[in-house]
Amino acid sequence: MLSSIHLAQPHLLSLLRVVSSLVLFSYGTQKILHFPAAERVPDVGSMSWIAGLLELTLGFLVLVGFKTRAAAFVLSGLMAFAYFIGHAPKGFYPAQNGGVAAILFCFVFLYLVAAGGGPFSFDALIKRKQAAA
Numbered sequence: 001m002l003s004s005i006h007l008a009q010p011h012l013l014s015l016l017r018v019v020s021s022l023v024l025f026s027y028g029t030q031k032i033l034h035f036p037a038a039e040r041v042p043d044v045g046s047m048s049w050i051a052g053l054l055e056l057t058l059g060f061l062v063l064v065g066f067k068t069r070a071a072a073f074v075l076s077g078l079m080a081f082a083y084f085i086g087h088a089p090k091g092f093y094p095a096q097n098g099g100v101a102a103i104l105f106c107f108v109f110l111y112l113v114a115a116g117g118g119p120f121s122f123d124a125l126i127k128r129k130q131a132a133a
Contacts (some may be wrong), residue, residue, distance in 0.1 A: 062117075065117035073109075
């Protein structure tokens, strides 16, 4: 059983990358593209708007697995800033200050910095084409 789980590991890495970046990407679409409709839309140029722009653009790069490590590095830092600027001042415990998602995103993207995009990514496709040439 462990060997079959071990064989699934690279595919699950790609799945983790796609799902986590898709969720983060949806935050960016809400802030920048106003889809789905949000109660409050950030002002252009505000910190929240800049975060949304990074979530939208870098979230898409991680979603398709292009320049995954660099994009995930910036997103991990963005989520750390989001936690310490927006959530930590409201209290110590993430369940009480609303920062659970920011912490999880921070460490998932930090893991992607080390692990890469997995086999189902543009990074892997480019690497396979370079190896074949």
